[in-house]
Amino acid sequence: MIETILWAIAGAGAAAAVYAGAAARVIKQYERGVVFRFGRLRGEARPPGFTMIVPAVDRLHKVNMQIVTMPVPAQEGITRDNVTVRVDAVVYFRVVDAAEALIRVEDYRFAVSQMAQTSLRSIIGKSDLDDLLSNREQLNQGLELMLDSPAIGWGVQIDRVEIKDVSLPETMKRSMARQAEADRERRARLINADAELQASKKLAEAARQMEDTPSALQLRLLQTVMAVSAEKNSTLVLPIPVELLRFLERAAPESGGAPRAAGAAAPPVVAPVTPLPPVEDLTGPSVEPAPRSEAA
Template sequence: MIPVGLIGWAVVLGLLLFIVVQAVQILMEYERGVVFRLGRFSSVKGPGLRLIIPFVDRLVKISLRTVAMDVPPQDVITKDNVSVKVNAVLYFRVLSPEKALIEVENYLYATSQLAQTSLRSVLGQSDLDDLLSHRDRINQELQNILDRQTDPWGVKVSNVEIKHVDLPAEMQRAMARQAEAERERRSKVIHAEGEYQASQKLSEAAEVMSHQPTALQLRFLQTLTEVATEKNSTIIFPVPIDLIQPFLDSRKKGISSSD
């Protein structure tokens, strides 16, 4: 039989071991421990080995790392009455552990719900074009709203990013037609600008040639050279009398001198 005294000592040692285990708390570098003494807030303890009073103190660990929370897709009707489905990602962290426990029941759930409602509210006041082309401005507006509303909870919202905008099929087809029409318009404008610039250069060239007959003759000879390279057709060009006039004059002078 085990002596009664030995059993008593074993019970005492077990109780002391249980008290020591409850009294010793180890906090990681990214954690803070919020201590409640008899139900009242006492202090916030930093990382390392920490001691509390068992059955009197209660320590709750809070992580200070940045949380990346995915905001579920939300059905949103934009300002111009277009129904879209939008999801986003939210980045935030706890700055005041005691506020995150005392001021709100579950800061993770509360922040998620607040992000969903704010996303629908802000996007409902924006046009579809703004949603597609000015995401940075909308992201900044969402971040300011969430940061202002989560500040009493000791939570800092550092960034909000809209990830994906799901458009209806008919809206996608309409945007594709619009993009095609825009590309066609730009093509016609560029072609018209090219024609206008070419006409200006031709006008300047004609002005130069009108004052320099020799330039016109050189251009005529160059055209003849370019056409002569094509052997699949026969082209007859009238030769200007100005080109052969010097030869005729020299011949006349030769005949006159022989007489």
Template sequence: MFQNLSFWLPIVIIAIFILSSAIKILQEYERGVVFRLGRLVGVKGPGLVFIIPIIDRLVKVSLRIITMDIPAQDVITKDNVSVKINAVVYFRVVDPAKAIVSIENYIYATSQLAQTTLRSVCGEAELDEILAHREKINMKVQSILDRMTEPWGIKISAVEVKHIDLPQEMQRAMARQAEAERERRAKITLAEAEFQAAQKLKEAADMLAQNPITVQLRFLQTVSELATEKTATLILPLPIELLRFLELPKKDTSSSTAQSSQSSKT
């Protein structure tokens, strides 16, 4: 009995090993590229996959989007400004067979290509364009990467510039420029306000000149408003007509005095 057990036990162990190596389970986001004696057989999965042990080899490939950081790149822009730019790339495998057969390490290759493309695109643009039109830079880098990685079975989903590191002197110069721009806008706004106020005053003066009675009505309204304040002291101008009226009695008095002196002489 023990002899039979010692005979069958190795066979059972070998059978279990062969069976376990022949059965593969692939997740929904995975695919298996199968090679048989070194030749590409095809892509299998997801689910339960059977292969021939020793003869077949299965390479798993994930179809999920991969997030890859691009290290900070030293870039000299078109206007000769030295900056450091880093970004992030989102890509995924759309053809597992090409990703395994066409290139040795598609993740490393995509990373290197993204770095060189980022330096090239940013080097062709001026600093103001990079800062103001970052989305344009993203789209251009994505388009180039997508075209160059297509033979590898890679699809570039998005490229985003994360940070642009400027030299200290450039940051100070941009701060001074921004301050000057704010002062210019403030002066323009003040000048426009003064111009509008002058226009309103001119319109009011023209209206008052056409209707003199309006000046008197406005004067009376102001007097009535000031009269409501108990602490207010009003000093009103005396009309010139009243002064002329007061001069008349003086003339009559002088004439009567002259007549009386003449009568006394007689």
């Protein structure tokens, strides 16, 4: 009798252990458990930790609540200004309602991926090439709104969408390079012209200052001579002030001679030409040579 009771207790304990092993579940911190009993949703999502279900009756589905990073394959499209580009992006999303993510859509990951590809193609067709290259923040926000509208009904929240790269044809790259080079050259010419304008203003101011003080011109001449002599050249170029040349021109009429206008060239000197003797006609009578003397 006692042995039968012991065997019954042991059997019940073994059955309870088997039942506990079949019913016990552990949900991780970043997961939520959704229980279906005979195909119907059973209450709210189970929190993380240890939980029990009814074996063969309940089915527990674990849903990851972490942020999922999903790359969007490169999509080829034509922009609004008729340029063929390839654009790839990345989507960051997470599940906010585990039950809705399992009930509303068959596979929320695949659904988000297809929606991201479709929205990316739509963004490419509505944008210009300059917008894709420079206004990416605005395009990212528009793409996020396009994805978040249907995803919110699936229990999924789109955290962020980023356009990774924009691939251009080689011909377009060369055209953009030539455009950038031309723009750089234009800016360089403008800067050079501005520098010339500022330098001319300073030179005009310096000329007016030297005109009021003639000694400044002499000091500048000495500075130029010192700068040339510092290079240890064998040839020294000494500039002569224009005022000295004008003084010499005014002094020339006083010393004698006809006055000559400043800058006029000296009259050319013509040498007398001696006329040549006439040449006899080669067809005339020949002239015999004179006889030689015996003394010679």
